[in-house]
Amino acid sequence: MTTAAREEMFTLRRRPAAEKWVDLGFRQLTLCLAAMVAIVLLAIFITVFQGGREAMGQFGLTFLTSSAWNPVKEEYGAFTAIYGTLVTSLLALLLAVPLGVGTAIFITEDLIPSALREAIGLMVELLAAIPSVVLGLWAIFVMEPAIRPVLQLLHTLLGWTPFFGTVPQGPGTAPAVLILVVMVLPIITAIARDALNQVPVELRQGAYGIGTTRWGAILNIILPAAISSIMGGVMLALGRAMGETMAVTMIIGNALNFSPSLLAPGNTIASMLANQFGEADGIQVSALMYAALILMLLTFSVNVLAQWVVRRLSLRY
């Protein structure tokens, strides 16, 4: 290499103006793209709020407590749907939390060979990938006929309580709860598994060292240490269950009148939207938008609460 070439290599050169502009332009571009999230979120809120304003003015807060939904008389109240949303999602969680956390413990402890554990983990994750509409199809044609004898038995045994007071005739709240369990189970399992895996191994060794058994360590040490993340996962699952649409719409029966019975057809906000939005016009669209706003606020508060729980409950170990 000649001296001239070497000098050429090491001379300071000014950046061409074009390069600076590209640099700056790219930064501004990504900034705008990042801002899209905020814009979309705001636009969703404004659109739904704006759409629901007419119904808000007309029905006010009685919309939340009235169970009249009568397109002919133009009377609308979302109590049936709100009740259905809360009952289905809470009952689904009640069943899914023990199942999900139990499964997570089973696949994080070394009870069975690790290949088998990974297979179970993979299957639960794949369950999350199955589209909700396919689960709905399965629920209609396979699950609901299969569990009807069980529901029938529940009715004969517990028919005197208002919750089982009607004869199961196909679609209803109870099958919807079960399909919701299937849908939120993978979320709870995945988050609980990650949380359990993150518990420091010293905690477990310390517990074994003072003479506890495996389950003594799990129940008294490991679960409490992981509880904050698990709670966060449970709240996320609650938000998902409230907003879940297709499978629930297909199996819940979409009743317009209120019934406290779990065996009778019910309704949720999401299924009401899916069912009626296409054919609605006038004030009904506005009432549906109002209901959509309530659903948004419900899921929003649950999700924010989930983030708060994770931050607040986390143990410092």
Add this chain to the structure above:
Amino acid sequence: MTTSGSPQSLFERRPLFFDSGLSRNRGNTFFTGLAAVFAAIAVLPLVLVLFYVLVQGGRLISVRLFTDLPPAPGLEGGGIGNAIVGTIVVTLIASLIALPVGVGGGIYLAEYSSKGWFAQFVRFGNDVLAGVPSIISGVFVYGLIVATRLFAGQSYSALAGGIALSVLMLPTVIKTTDEGLKLVPNDLRLGAYGIGASRFVTITRITLPSAFTPIATGVVLAIARAAGETAPLIFTALFSPFWPEGLLNPIATMSVLIFNFAIMPYEAQNELAWAASFVLVIMILGANLLARWISRMTKK
């Protein structure tokens, strides 16, 4: 020591071997069994759903399924060709919108303003957007585009459906890009600056390629999820019994076809719903395994 409390006598009274009759050991066995039962119950739905979809849908697979249009109510035969094309078209539109916006937004969060208030705000907004129920994005696009006839006076359209899906994809893409870029060692960036690369060149030639795997995994998963979504499409893309007629007209998709045909009282339609489920599930599980494979390839 001669008192009865000496350690020696303690061991004599309780020999050191495993006694399965102890209440603590019985409790252990009970809980282990319970966890095993729970795990079995958790896996059961997947096995059952897959079994029914593969058996009920698999036996209907034929060439006509992919080339024919769905039959009119009450008629036999037919296929879901238009719905397969429609799902691909709508998912493609959604990806074309969500990928550039999501990857760009993720780059801003990870590379330009990792800890600024704006980045924190966008991250929070992204988490909120990820929690918005899918039906709400349908309601949103209905109110913004369909009801106002924003696109050339058309109401329901493939484009509106794609936009509704992109709202759902966006948070996943941003999150995976952000997290993927954060995993890139800072030395790589400093090295690139050191030899005189500009920030733009560093990001496009160094950091983005080294974060390719996590981003690609997340993107494939987001696309797979969008392809199976139904709720945002029911009243944006609607449905059509015909072949796609451009982006500004209603379009059939497999997910909406399953929904519409499952609740019809006709055998032929129900069977097509199973067949569409088969195609959709195979596509989505395939994409999931692909994503898993991508992330495993680079770990080795």
